[in-house]
Amino acid sequence: MSEPVGIGFIGAGEISLLHAKAVQQIPGAKLIGLWNRTTERATQRAAAYGCKRYDTPEDLVADPAIQAVFVLTDLDTHLQYARLALEAGKHVLVEKPLAATVADIVEMKAISERTGLVCVPGHNMIHEASLARARMMIQNGDLGKIVSCYVMYNIHHSEERASTLPGMVRHILTHNLYTMMYLVGRPTRVSAMKAMRHYDKLDKEDLAMVILGLECGGIAHLCASFAADDLSADPWTFVVKVIGTAGTTRYTYQDWVEAKKGISHSRVYTAYQETITNEDRYFVDVCLKGGQPLSTLEDAIVAQKVVEAVEKSIAEGITVAIE
Numbered sequence: 001m002s003e004p005v006g007i008g009f010i011g012a013g014e015i016s017l018l019h020a021k022a023v024q025q026i027p028g029a030k031l032i033g034l035w036n037r038t039t040e041r042a043t044q045r046a047a048a049y050g051c052k053r054y055d056t057p058e059d060l061v062a063d064p065a066i067q068a069v070f071v072l073t074d075l076d077t078h079l080q081y082a083r084l085a086l087e088a089g090k091h092v093l094v095e096k097p098l099a100a101t102v103a104d105i106v107e108m109k110a111i112s113e114r115t116g117l118v119c120v121p122g123h124n125m126i127h128e129a130s131l132a133r134a135r136m137m138i139q140n141g142d143l144g145k146i147v148s149c150y151v152m153y154n155i156h157h158s159e160e161r162a163s164t165l166p167g168m169v170r171h172i173l174t175h176n177l178y179t180m181m182y183l184v185g186r187p188t189r190v191s192a193m194k195a196m197r198h199y200d201k202l203d204k205e206d207l208a209m210v211i212l213g214l215e216c217g218g219i220a221h222l223c224a225s226f227a228a229d230d231l232s233a234d235p236w237t238f239v240v241k242v243i244g245t246a247g248t249t250r251y252t253y254q255d256w257v258e259a260k261k262g263i264s265h266s267r268v269y270t271a272y273q274e275t276i277t278n279e280d281r282y283f284v285d286v287c288l289k290g291g292q293p294l295s296t297l298e299d300a301i302v303a304q305k306v307v308e309a310v311e312k313s314i315a316e317g318i319t320v321a322i323e
């Protein structure tokens with residue numbers, strides 16, 4: 001039996017709660033320690049996770065007990081910490097969205113290639129068995145020609161929780177986009193709108209919708225909303241649907257709901273934690289052993305290009321081609 005892979009967290013916010021639970025469930029991994037910008041939270045989370053607390057991110061990446069670093073900080077700092085870890089010889093998993101600009105992700109990819117170390121996007125939503133089956137059916141031609149793809153997210157988040165996150169275009173549409181690409185491929189053009197429906201003070205969108213023309217010839221519709229839960233009989237909480245000329249496939253969070261409060265959600269959607277656990281297991285058991293991620297840095301670059309095209313479409317009220 002080989003030793004478990006030592007993991008370090010840079011950043012110990014809300015998402016670290018899910019990764020800590022995930023790592024605990026993976027026999028091939030062990031959480032060694034964490035660093036967080038504010039010491040109070042670092043101390044509290046290190047005690048909760050039963051791991052070390054480092055005074056600086058430099059101390060963390062210098063520890064030989066750590067072989068891989070999870071970058072779990074704010075979007076704007078992802079490149080900085082991914083670079084720090086890679087240059088120190090550590091593999092990295094970087095939370096989505098990978099970085100603030102396409103150029104930043106291109107740079108991250110170049111550092112990963114130069115150092116020969118693994119750098120994997122935290123594209124968790126596709127780490128789900130039924131989406132793997134959907135992809136296989138699509139690739140085998142079992143659904144015929146792709147007509148349409150829907151990735152719809154409607155989960156209420158409080159204004160307080162939303163205050164530390166970007167708006168829906170960057171924060172949630174990124175999930176919709178890599179999920180769509182995993183199933184039906186890349187888009188060629190986008191047309192988007194955004195709105196603000198439930199925030200009192202925050203000046204960012206809590207709703208965004210996009211229509212995309214796809215390279216395969218079909219059309220996709222993506223929705224990202226923190227504005228309200230969908231309380232209807234067949235809710236679009238997080239729903240993925242692909243309709244083809246020869247068949248249809250669907251996946252929904254609503255197939256597994258626990259009647260208790262989730263970390264940021266009004267209910268526990270069991271599949272959410274599962275996707276993070278599956279993602280972290282895949283990182284350790286497959287990516288660190290030379291296997292390709294389900295969604296690559298190249299996919300993250302395309303997703304970010306589309307995010308920037310969505311922003312342009314919203315700002316100028318036009319349909320934008322994806323270069």
Ligand SMILES: NC(=O)c1ccc[n+]([C@@H]2O[C@H](COP(=O)([O-])OP(=O)(O)OC[C@H]3O[C@@H](n4cnc5c(N)ncnc54)[C@H](O)[C@@H]3O)[C@@H](O)[C@H]2O)c1
Pocket residue numbers: 011012013014015016036037038072073074075077095096097122124164165171
């Ligand atoms: N995969 C998912 O489903 C999912 C869900 C939520 C968040 N995320 C991503 O995880 C990351 C963290 O989000 P969160 O929900 O934990 O947010 P959070 O607000 O709870 O925590 C953010 C963390 O980043 C740190 N931070 C902020 N600015 C920093 C700076 N300049 N330097 C160093 N540290 C800084 C904070 O101290 C905090 O620990 C974000 O990139 C977010 O997009 C992913």
